[in-house]
Amino acid sequence: MLLNSVILVLREVLEAAVLVSVLLALAHTVRLRNHWLWYALPLSVVCVFAYSYSLGALTEALDGAGQEVTNASLQGMVFLLILPILFLCTTFPHYGQRRLLAALMTLAVTFAIVRECAEIQIYVQAFAAAGDQAQAVWAGSALGAGIGLSAGVLVYAALRALAPVASRRACLVALGLIGAGMVMQATMLLEQVDWLPYQTPMWDSSRFISEQSFLGELLYAVLGYEATPGALQVALYGGSLLLALGAVAAGWKWRMSREAIA
Amino acid sequence: MNRPARLSLMLLLALAWLPAMAKTPIFELDIRDHLFHPEEIRIPANTKVKLVVYNRDPTPEEFESYELNREKVIMGGRKANIFIGPLAPGVYPFFGEFNPRTAQGRVVVE
Numbered sequence: 001m002l003l004n005s006v007i008l009v010l011r012e013v014l015e016a017a018v019l020v021s022v023l024l025a026l027a028h029t030v031r032l033r034n035h036w037l038w039y040a041l042p043l044s045v046v047c048v049f050a051y052s053y054s055l056g057a058l059t060e061a062l063d064g065a066g067q068e069v070t071n072a073s074l075q076g077m078v079f080l081l082i083l084p085i086l087f088l089c090t091t092f093p094h095y096g097q098r099r100l101l102a103a104l105m106t107l108a109v110t111f112a113i114v115r116e117c118a119e120i121q122i123y124v125q126a127f128a129a130a131g132d133q134a135q136a137v138w139a140g141s142a143l144g145a146g147i148g149l150s151a152g153v154l155v156y157a158a159l160r161a162l163a164p165v166a167s168r169r170a171c172l173v174a175l176g177l178i179g180a181g182m183v184m185q186a187t188m189l190l191e192q193v194d195w196l197p198y199q200t201p202m203w204d205s206s207r208f209i210s211e212q213s214f215l216g217e218l219l220y221a222v223l224g225y226e227a228t229p230g231a232l233q234v235a236l237y238g239g240s241l242l243l244a245l246g247a248v249a250a251g252w253k254w255r256m257s258r259e260a261i262a
Numbered sequence: 263m264n265r266p267a268r269l270s271l272m273l274l275l276a277l278a279w280l281p282a283m284a285k286t287p288i289f290e291l292d293i294r295d296h297l298f299h300p301e302e303i304r305i306p307a308n309t310k311v312k313l314v315v316y317n318r319d320p321t322p323e324e325f326e327s328y329e330l331n332r333e334k335v336i337m338g339g340r341k342a343n344i345f346i347g348p349l350a351p352g353v354y355p356f357f358g359e360f361n362p363r364t365a366q367g368r369v370v371v372e
Contacts (some may be wrong), residue, residue, distance in 0.1 A: 004360075004361075004362055004363070008359060008360070055335060055337055056337035056339075056340050059334075059335070059336070059337065059340060059342055060340065060341070063343075064341075064342065064343035065343070067334060067335065067342070068334070119324065119335060122322050122335060122337075123322070123360055126321045126322050126338070126360070127321065127360065188331055191331075191345075192331075192332055192333075192334065192344055192345060193343065193344075193345060194286075194310075194312075194345040198310060198345070198347060198348060206328075210328075211328050212328060226331070227328070228331065
Protein backbone atom coordinates (compact mmCIF):
# COMPACT_ATOMS: atom_id res chain seq x y z
CA MET A 1 0.00 0.00 0.00
CA LEU A 2 2.95 2.30 0.77
CA LEU A 3 4.48 2.00 -2.70
CA ASN A 4 1.08 2.22 -4.37
CA SER A 5 0.32 5.44 -2.48
CA VAL A 6 3.68 6.93 -3.48
CA ILE A 7 3.12 6.18 -7.19
CA LEU A 8 -0.51 7.29 -7.27
CA VAL A 9 0.07 10.60 -5.49
CA LEU A 10 3.30 11.30 -7.37
CA ARG A 11 1.56 10.89 -10.74
CA GLU A 12 -1.15 13.38 -9.88
CA VAL A 13 0.99 15.91 -8.02
CA LEU A 14 3.68 15.96 -10.71
CA GLU A 15 1.38 17.36 -13.40
CA ALA A 16 0.01 20.14 -11.22
CA ALA A 17 3.46 20.90 -9.77
CA VAL A 18 5.03 21.32 -13.22
CA LEU A 19 2.29 23.75 -14.32
CA VAL A 20 2.56 25.77 -11.10
CA SER A 21 6.38 25.89 -11.41
CA VAL A 22 6.27 27.12 -15.00
CA LEU A 23 3.67 29.78 -14.15
CA LEU A 24 5.67 30.93 -11.12
CA ALA A 25 8.84 31.21 -13.21
CA LEU A 26 6.93 33.01 -15.97
CA ALA A 27 5.37 35.39 -13.45
CA HIS A 28 8.86 36.21 -12.21
CA THR A 29 10.07 37.06 -15.72
CA VAL A 30 7.24 39.60 -16.15
CA ARG A 31 7.74 40.90 -12.59
CA LEU A 32 4.37 39.67 -11.37
CA ARG A 33 4.32 39.03 -7.62
CA ASN A 34 3.34 35.51 -6.54
CA HIS A 35 0.33 36.58 -4.49
CA TRP A 36 -1.96 34.97 -7.08
CA LEU A 37 -0.82 31.53 -5.87
CA TRP A 38 -2.13 32.32 -2.36
CA TYR A 39 -5.58 32.86 -3.88
CA ALA A 40 -5.31 29.75 -6.05
CA LEU A 41 -4.36 27.29 -3.30
CA PRO A 42 -7.33 27.75 -0.90
CA LEU A 43 -9.69 28.04 -3.86
CA SER A 44 -8.30 24.76 -5.19
CA VAL A 45 -8.78 23.00 -1.85
CA VAL A 46 -12.45 24.03 -1.71
CA CYS A 47 -13.02 22.98 -5.33
CA VAL A 48 -11.21 19.64 -4.85
CA PHE A 49 -13.51 18.74 -1.93
CA ALA A 50 -16.64 19.88 -3.80
CA TYR A 51 -15.63 17.91 -6.89
CA SER A 52 -14.70 14.71 -5.07
CA TYR A 53 -17.90 14.71 -2.98
CA SER A 54 -20.04 15.04 -6.10
CA LEU A 55 -18.03 12.62 -8.25
CA GLY A 56 -20.38 9.65 -7.70
CA ALA A 57 -23.41 11.52 -9.03
CA LEU A 58 -21.29 13.27 -11.65
CA THR A 59 -20.04 9.96 -13.05
CA GLU A 60 -23.57 8.77 -13.77
CA ALA A 61 -24.67 12.09 -15.32
CA LEU A 62 -24.84 12.52 -19.12
CA ASP A 63 -25.57 8.82 -19.58
CA GLY A 64 -22.40 7.83 -17.75
CA ALA A 65 -20.14 10.39 -19.45
CA GLY A 66 -20.28 13.07 -16.72
CA GLN A 67 -16.86 12.40 -15.16
CA GLU A 68 -15.01 12.44 -18.48
CA VAL A 69 -16.87 15.49 -19.80
CA THR A 70 -16.14 17.41 -16.58
CA ASN A 71 -12.46 16.45 -16.58
CA ALA A 72 -12.10 17.22 -20.29
CA SER A 73 -13.78 20.59 -19.70
CA LEU A 74 -11.36 21.38 -16.86
CA GLN A 75 -8.40 20.54 -19.10
CA GLY A 76 -9.90 22.47 -22.01
CA MET A 77 -10.36 25.47 -19.70
CA VAL A 78 -6.72 25.30 -18.62
CA PHE A 79 -5.68 25.42 -22.27
CA LEU A 80 -8.05 28.33 -23.01
CA LEU A 81 -6.60 30.21 -20.02
CA ILE A 82 -3.04 29.49 -21.14
CA LEU A 83 -3.63 31.23 -24.50
CA PRO A 84 -4.25 34.74 -23.05
CA ILE A 85 -1.44 34.15 -20.50
CA LEU A 86 0.92 33.53 -23.44
CA PHE A 87 -0.41 36.63 -25.20
CA LEU A 88 -0.15 38.90 -22.16
CA CYS A 89 3.31 37.68 -21.15
CA THR A 90 4.58 38.38 -24.67
CA THR A 91 2.76 41.70 -24.99
CA PHE A 92 3.58 43.10 -21.59
CA PRO A 93 6.88 41.60 -20.55
CA HIS A 94 7.51 44.09 -17.76
CA TYR A 95 4.34 46.05 -17.11
CA GLY A 96 0.59 46.35 -17.38
CA GLN A 97 -2.40 44.01 -17.19
CA ARG A 98 -1.06 42.42 -14.04
CA ARG A 99 -4.44 41.94 -12.38
CA LEU A 100 -5.80 40.14 -15.43
CA LEU A 101 -2.69 37.99 -15.67
CA ALA A 102 -2.88 37.11 -11.97
CA ALA A 103 -6.56 36.15 -12.33
CA LEU A 104 -5.83 33.97 -15.37
CA MET A 105 -2.98 32.22 -13.55
CA THR A 106 -5.15 31.69 -10.45
CA LEU A 107 -7.90 30.05 -12.49
CA ALA A 108 -5.51 27.92 -14.58
CA VAL A 109 -3.82 26.55 -11.46
CA THR A 110 -7.17 25.97 -9.71
CA PHE A 111 -8.62 23.99 -12.63
CA ALA A 112 -5.41 21.95 -13.00
CA ILE A 113 -5.25 21.13 -9.28
CA VAL A 114 -8.92 20.11 -9.20
CA ARG A 115 -8.41 17.83 -12.19
CA GLU A 116 -5.29 16.22 -10.77
CA CYS A 117 -5.76 16.27 -7.02
CA ALA A 118 -9.41 15.24 -6.54
CA GLU A 119 -8.34 11.65 -7.12
CA ILE A 120 -5.79 11.94 -4.29
CA GLN A 121 -8.43 13.25 -1.93
CA ILE A 122 -10.80 10.38 -2.84
CA TYR A 123 -8.04 7.78 -2.41
CA VAL A 124 -6.67 9.07 0.88
CA GLN A 125 -10.08 9.62 2.42
CA ALA A 126 -11.23 6.10 1.52
CA PHE A 127 -8.14 4.09 2.38
CA ALA A 128 -6.68 6.06 5.27
CA ALA A 129 -9.93 5.30 7.11
CA ALA A 130 -9.02 1.58 7.15
CA GLY A 131 -7.03 1.23 10.39
CA ASP A 132 -4.49 -1.32 9.17
CA GLN A 133 -3.62 0.68 6.05
CA ALA A 134 -3.81 4.24 7.37
CA GLN A 135 -0.15 4.58 8.23
CA ALA A 136 1.03 3.26 4.84
CA VAL A 137 -1.45 5.46 2.94
CA TRP A 138 -0.48 8.63 4.81
CA ALA A 139 3.26 7.93 4.63
CA GLY A 140 3.14 6.92 0.96
CA SER A 141 1.00 9.92 0.04
CA ALA A 142 3.32 12.31 1.86
CA LEU A 143 6.32 10.74 0.14
CA GLY A 144 4.67 10.89 -3.30
CA ALA A 145 3.61 14.50 -2.76
CA GLY A 146 7.13 15.35 -1.57
CA ILE A 147 8.77 13.84 -4.66
CA GLY A 148 6.26 15.54 -6.97
CA LEU A 149 6.75 18.92 -5.32
CA SER A 150 10.53 18.46 -5.40
CA ALA A 151 10.35 17.82 -9.15
CA GLY A 152 8.31 21.03 -9.45
CA VAL A 153 10.94 22.96 -7.47
CA LEU A 154 13.65 21.57 -9.75
CA VAL A 155 11.72 22.70 -12.86
CA TYR A 156 11.28 26.14 -11.29
CA ALA A 157 14.96 26.37 -10.34
CA ALA A 158 16.05 25.29 -13.83
CA LEU A 159 13.84 27.93 -15.46
CA ARG A 160 15.04 30.63 -13.03
CA ALA A 161 18.67 29.69 -13.64
CA LEU A 162 18.41 30.85 -17.26
CA ALA A 163 19.03 34.42 -18.39
CA PRO A 164 15.80 36.52 -18.16
CA VAL A 165 14.98 36.50 -21.89
CA ALA A 166 15.85 32.81 -22.28
CA SER A 167 13.86 32.01 -19.12
CA ARG A 168 10.74 33.77 -20.47
CA ARG A 169 11.06 32.01 -23.80
CA ALA A 170 11.54 28.62 -22.11
CA CYS A 171 8.47 29.27 -19.92
CA LEU A 172 6.35 30.22 -22.94
CA VAL A 173 7.42 27.07 -24.80
CA ALA A 174 6.79 24.88 -21.74
CA LEU A 175 3.38 26.47 -21.17
CA GLY A 176 2.38 25.91 -24.81
CA LEU A 177 3.42 22.26 -24.55
CA ILE A 178 1.56 21.76 -21.26
CA GLY A 179 -1.58 23.31 -22.79
CA ALA A 180 -1.38 21.09 -25.87
CA GLY A 181 -0.87 18.08 -23.58
CA MET A 182 -4.06 19.02 -21.71
CA VAL A 183 -5.99 19.07 -24.99
CA MET A 184 -4.60 15.66 -25.89
CA GLN A 185 -5.66 14.21 -22.54
CA ALA A 186 -9.12 15.74 -22.93
CA THR A 187 -9.45 14.12 -26.36
CA MET A 188 -8.73 10.70 -24.88
CA LEU A 189 -11.31 11.20 -22.14
CA LEU A 190 -14.01 12.09 -24.65
CA GLU A 191 -13.05 9.06 -26.73
CA GLN A 192 -13.46 6.89 -23.63
CA VAL A 193 -17.17 7.78 -23.41
CA ASP A 194 -17.74 7.65 -27.17
CA TRP A 195 -18.16 11.41 -27.57
CA LEU A 196 -15.26 11.24 -30.02
CA PRO A 197 -14.61 8.31 -32.36
CA TYR A 198 -12.01 5.71 -31.45
CA GLN A 199 -8.64 6.32 -33.10
CA THR A 200 -6.30 3.54 -34.14
CA PRO A 201 -2.83 4.30 -32.69
CA MET A 202 -0.49 5.88 -35.24
CA TRP A 203 2.58 4.49 -33.49
CA ASP A 204 3.64 2.68 -30.34
CA SER A 205 6.65 4.20 -28.55
CA SER A 206 6.11 2.31 -25.27
CA ARG A 207 9.15 0.14 -25.98
CA PHE A 208 11.35 3.25 -25.87
CA ILE A 209 9.60 5.25 -23.16
CA SER A 210 6.98 3.48 -21.08
CA GLU A 211 4.11 5.63 -19.82
CA GLN A 212 4.55 3.88 -16.47
CA SER A 213 8.19 4.97 -16.04
CA PHE A 214 9.16 8.16 -14.17
CA LEU A 215 10.42 9.66 -17.45
CA GLY A 216 7.13 8.71 -19.12
CA GLU A 217 5.17 10.32 -16.28
CA LEU A 218 7.32 13.47 -16.45
CA LEU A 219 6.93 13.71 -20.22
CA TYR A 220 3.19 13.14 -19.79
CA ALA A 221 3.10 16.06 -17.34
CA VAL A 222 5.14 18.38 -19.55
CA LEU A 223 4.36 17.31 -23.11
CA GLY A 224 1.22 15.23 -22.70
CA TYR A 225 3.30 12.23 -23.77
CA GLU A 226 1.18 9.37 -25.05
CA ALA A 227 2.83 6.15 -26.27
CA THR A 228 -0.02 5.17 -28.60
CA PRO A 229 -1.76 8.33 -29.87
CA GLY A 230 -4.46 8.29 -32.51
CA ALA A 231 -4.62 10.58 -35.55
CA LEU A 232 -7.24 12.88 -33.98
CA GLN A 233 -5.15 13.28 -30.82
CA VAL A 234 -2.04 14.10 -32.83
CA ALA A 235 -3.99 16.56 -35.00
CA LEU A 236 -5.53 18.33 -31.98
CA TYR A 237 -2.15 18.40 -30.23
CA GLY A 238 -0.57 20.00 -33.31
CA GLY A 239 -3.50 22.42 -33.65
CA SER A 240 -3.20 23.43 -29.99
CA LEU A 241 0.53 24.07 -30.40
CA LEU A 242 -0.24 26.26 -33.42
CA LEU A 243 -2.82 28.21 -31.39
CA ALA A 244 -0.27 28.69 -28.60
CA LEU A 245 2.29 29.85 -31.16
CA GLY A 246 -0.35 32.18 -32.64
CA ALA A 247 -1.02 33.71 -29.19
CA VAL A 248 2.71 34.43 -28.72
CA ALA A 249 3.03 35.79 -32.29
CA ALA A 250 -0.02 38.05 -31.82
CA GLY A 251 1.40 39.33 -28.53
CA TRP A 252 4.78 40.00 -30.12
CA LYS A 253 3.21 41.84 -33.07
CA TRP A 254 1.08 43.98 -30.76
CA ARG A 255 4.09 44.81 -28.61
CA MET A 256 6.13 45.80 -31.67
CA SER A 257 3.36 48.06 -32.94
CA ARG A 258 3.08 49.76 -29.51
CA GLU A 259 6.82 50.28 -29.33
CA ALA A 260 6.83 51.71 -32.88
CA ILE A 261 4.13 54.24 -31.87
CA ALA A 262 6.04 55.13 -28.68
CA MET B 263 -52.95 0.38 -47.97
CA ASN B 264 -51.70 -0.15 -51.51
CA ARG B 265 -48.60 -2.20 -52.33
CA PRO B 266 -46.05 0.65 -52.76
CA ALA B 267 -47.16 2.17 -49.46
CA ARG B 268 -46.86 -1.20 -47.69
CA LEU B 269 -43.36 -1.66 -49.13
CA SER B 270 -42.34 1.84 -48.03
CA LEU B 271 -43.64 1.20 -44.52
CA MET B 272 -41.72 -2.11 -44.30
CA LEU B 273 -38.57 -0.39 -45.54
CA LEU B 274 -38.94 2.37 -42.94
CA LEU B 275 -39.43 -0.18 -40.15
CA ALA B 276 -36.37 -2.10 -41.34
CA LEU B 277 -34.30 1.11 -41.39
CA ALA B 278 -35.49 2.00 -37.89
CA TRP B 279 -34.50 -1.46 -36.69
CA LEU B 280 -30.99 -1.41 -38.19
CA PRO B 281 -29.37 0.85 -35.55
CA ALA B 282 -30.81 -1.38 -32.81
CA MET B 283 -29.24 -4.41 -34.50
CA ALA B 284 -25.91 -2.63 -34.78
CA LYS B 285 -26.01 -1.56 -31.12
CA THR B 286 -22.71 -1.61 -29.26
CA PRO B 287 -22.23 -4.93 -27.41
CA ILE B 288 -22.19 -4.55 -23.63
CA PHE B 289 -19.87 -6.46 -21.29
CA GLU B 290 -20.27 -6.29 -17.53
CA LEU B 291 -17.56 -6.40 -14.91
CA ASP B 292 -17.76 -6.38 -11.11
CA ILE B 293 -15.29 -5.10 -8.54
CA ARG B 294 -15.67 -7.08 -5.32
CA ASP B 295 -13.16 -7.25 -2.44
CA HIS B 296 -10.71 -5.28 -4.62
CA LEU B 297 -10.82 -7.96 -7.34
CA PHE B 298 -12.26 -7.86 -10.85
CA HIS B 299 -14.96 -10.46 -11.61
CA PRO B 300 -14.45 -11.92 -14.14
CA GLU B 301 -10.71 -11.33 -14.44
CA GLU B 302 -10.82 -11.93 -18.17
CA ILE B 303 -13.25 -10.55 -20.71
CA ARG B 304 -13.29 -11.87 -24.26
CA ILE B 305 -14.50 -9.43 -26.89
CA PRO B 306 -14.66 -9.63 -30.68
CA ALA B 307 -11.89 -8.03 -32.75
CA ASN B 308 -12.55 -4.80 -34.66
CA THR B 309 -15.74 -4.13 -32.71
CA LYS B 310 -16.47 -1.26 -30.36
CA VAL B 311 -17.81 -2.51 -27.02
CA LYS B 312 -19.16 -0.90 -23.88
CA LEU B 313 -17.79 -2.05 -20.54
CA VAL B 314 -20.11 -1.50 -17.60
CA VAL B 315 -18.06 -1.73 -14.41
CA TYR B 316 -19.97 -2.11 -11.14
CA ASN B 317 -18.01 -1.29 -8.01
CA ARG B 318 -19.63 -3.50 -5.34
CA ASP B 319 -17.07 -2.44 -2.71
CA PRO B 320 -17.79 0.44 -0.33
CA THR B 321 -14.43 2.01 -1.27
CA PRO B 322 -13.66 3.75 -4.58
CA GLU B 323 -11.53 2.21 -7.30
CA GLU B 324 -9.94 3.54 -10.46
CA PHE B 325 -10.19 1.43 -13.60
CA GLU B 326 -6.89 1.97 -15.41
CA SER B 327 -5.25 0.54 -18.50
CA TYR B 328 -2.20 1.92 -20.29
CA GLU B 329 -2.77 -0.46 -23.20
CA LEU B 330 -6.39 0.60 -23.65
CA ASN B 331 -5.71 4.27 -22.80
CA ARG B 332 -8.48 4.25 -20.25
CA GLU B 333 -8.79 5.62 -16.71
CA LYS B 334 -11.90 6.23 -14.65
CA VAL B 335 -12.64 6.61 -10.95
CA ILE B 336 -15.62 4.53 -9.81
CA MET B 337 -16.99 5.46 -6.40
CA GLY B 338 -18.05 2.72 -3.97
CA GLY B 339 -21.45 1.21 -4.81
CA ARG B 340 -21.56 2.97 -8.19
CA LYS B 341 -21.10 1.92 -11.81
CA ALA B 342 -19.21 3.37 -14.76
CA ASN B 343 -19.41 3.05 -18.53
CA ILE B 344 -16.21 2.75 -20.55
CA PHE B 345 -16.10 2.33 -24.32
CA ILE B 346 -13.21 0.39 -25.80
CA GLY B 347 -12.25 -0.56 -29.34
CA PRO B 348 -12.51 -1.42 -32.14
CA LEU B 349 -9.30 -3.27 -31.24
CA ALA B 350 -6.90 -5.58 -33.03
CA PRO B 351 -6.60 -9.13 -31.65
CA GLY B 352 -4.41 -9.30 -28.56
CA VAL B 353 -4.37 -9.09 -24.77
CA TYR B 354 -4.97 -5.73 -23.10
CA PRO B 355 -4.34 -5.73 -19.32
CA PHE B 356 -6.22 -3.45 -16.94
CA PHE B 357 -5.96 -2.88 -13.19
CA GLY B 358 -7.47 -1.02 -10.27
CA GLU B 359 -5.11 1.85 -9.55
CA PHE B 360 -6.17 2.05 -5.89
CA ASN B 361 -5.47 -1.68 -5.35
CA PRO B 362 -3.09 -2.67 -8.16
CA ARG B 363 -1.74 -5.78 -6.42
CA THR B 364 -5.13 -7.50 -6.27
CA ALA B 365 -7.38 -5.78 -8.81
CA GLN B 366 -6.00 -7.03 -12.11
CA GLY B 367 -7.69 -8.23 -15.26
CA ARG B 368 -7.38 -8.38 -19.00
CA VAL B 369 -9.41 -7.87 -22.13
CA VAL B 370 -8.76 -10.63 -24.66
CA VAL B 371 -9.60 -9.51 -28.17
CA GLU B 372 -10.11 -12.40 -30.60
